[in-house]
Amino acid sequence: MSNKIMTDKQTGEKHCRCFKRCGGCQLDEPYKDQLERKQQKADRMLSKFAPVNRILPMEKPYNYRCKVQNIYGLDRSKRIISGVYQSSGQKIVAVDDCFLEDERAAPIVRSVKKLMKDMRIPPYDIRSGRGILRHTLIRTSRSTGQVMLVLVTAGAMLPAKNNLVKAMRAAHPEITTIVQNICPDGMPLTLGERDIVLFGKGYIEDELCGCRFRISPASFYQVNPLQTEKLYSCAVEAAGISEGVRVIDAYCGTGTIGIICAKNGAEVTGVELNKSACRDAHKNAELNGLENIKFCNDDAGKFMQAMASKGEGCDVLIMDPPRAGASREFIGCAGRLAPQKIVYVSCKIETLERDLKAFRREGYKVTYIQPVDMFPHTMGIETVCLLERNGEKNEAH
Structure with missing residues (x-):
């Protein structure tokens, strides 16, 4: 489902029709x-x-988030969806795009969903405890151009991981590292203690105030x-x-x-x-x-x-x-x-x-x-x- 983000041609202000359902924004008024x-x-x-x-x-108060997390699930038609997890209702709100997130994130998420379907990688179901992919974490740097994709799985098994990495690199050459994080238990959108680097260095770097910083999957870094x-x-x-x-x-x-x-x-x-x-x-x-x-x-x-x-x-x-x-x-x-x-x-x-x-x-x-x-x-x-x-x-x- 498309969010249908609308832009006012005169003011440049953006509005999202997912505003009330998503909860990521609390203010829907001129900046x-x-x-x-x-x-x-x-x-x-x-x-x-x-x-x-x-x-x-x-x-420019849009597309500023350099850390983007998406959870995956199935809709009523058994199609793979991605979006925001709402803990109050323990449900996924399907979100295809977001004007708060780095623009490089949404196309990567769409590719992940397509490859999950093609390679038969089921999303993890917190209620049944079945499935493989819990969520993805995407970290980006505007200053260095580097992009990290973290695939958070319920266990070490990730079918066709080599082909998955190859396909993601072909579709998104901007990705500089891909990491599998294993999180066997815990709440949605949490990370486990074990990382497996599938491609690249396992971290990205960003520049801030004349200094350079290394950002790994679990690093705290301002968004x-x-x-x-x-x-x-x-x-x-x-x-x-x-x-x-x-x-x-x-x-x-x-x-x-x-x-x-x-x-x-x-x-x-x-x-x-x-x-x-x-x-x-x-x-x-x-x-x-x-x-x-x-x-x-x-x-x-x-x-x-x-x-x-x-x-x-x-x-x-x-x-x-x-x-x-x-x-x-x-x-x-x-x-x-x-x-x-x-x-x-x-x-x-x-x-x-x-x-x-x-x-x-x-x-x-x-x-x-x-x-x-x-x-x-x-x-x-x-x-x-x-x-x-x-x-x-x-x-x-």
Whole structure:
């Protein structure tokens, strides 16, 4: 079924007839109205801490997602379909195209469906536990042109895999690597721990803020690199990064922000609890030839508490926590470490508001707030905040 994405010839605005059924977008209104809606929300929730800058828009707010996942199934006529998995109803919403996704993804998905039919590769049925292909993951890079296709299967068996790879390469020479990921159990759209590289290096590379990053199937990487450049540039500028500045990059993931800081001369320690992400961070530092950054596989709060107990410190703490925000323990540890500046990169404004109140009690004042529209057509707002130490803790707030 075609989505029938429509484009207004006068304004260039796009509309998708799958809007209400899919759930991938939450906003179906002109882009300028989306930006105003988000600006008002940011002002309402954050202006009590400091003036809120105008949200940084995306020049062309379409086809920005560099990570695309599609689940596969059968319709009532036993035809193979692909689309979005809705956990609430445990069903697939058939989607053939999406104006949020990199334009290279949809043709690859169509080829996968055709080859599944030709080579008799059945989609996996979560209810019966039968079938082979769970979903596909496509990662792309605009800066390097590289494309990764990940075939997520329920077991190691993948019929005619050599012919499948050969056919996909012939149909899509832009694909630079193909990986089979084996996920024997788990929820839809999850990855297993075992990868089998079927073609290429098993990863792609992307360039961001003058640095190069390796992206493997399970790597965390921002889905909108164009806006990520703006986001990270704001974070580095707010931190006042220069030669010799001591930085802790908490929740560092694959090391992106920390590596950009190190590239600008800072002495960086990245802390990440996820072992796989920490391994990727080490590789990314090597890829950029940096010796002024190191990574520790540890809980960030415990790591900072240990530093403070030894009398060690840092000039800047950079934190980019998950949507749940920072824990009370983490904020308390940050207060004991007492860096002069904290740069908070937030992907959920509700938890950011809560955490800024907690940091205020630790003796920090917000001096800079910059929203960035990372996810056009959704309600998401990414925000960079600078907090500066301004005195003693205040338990009264």
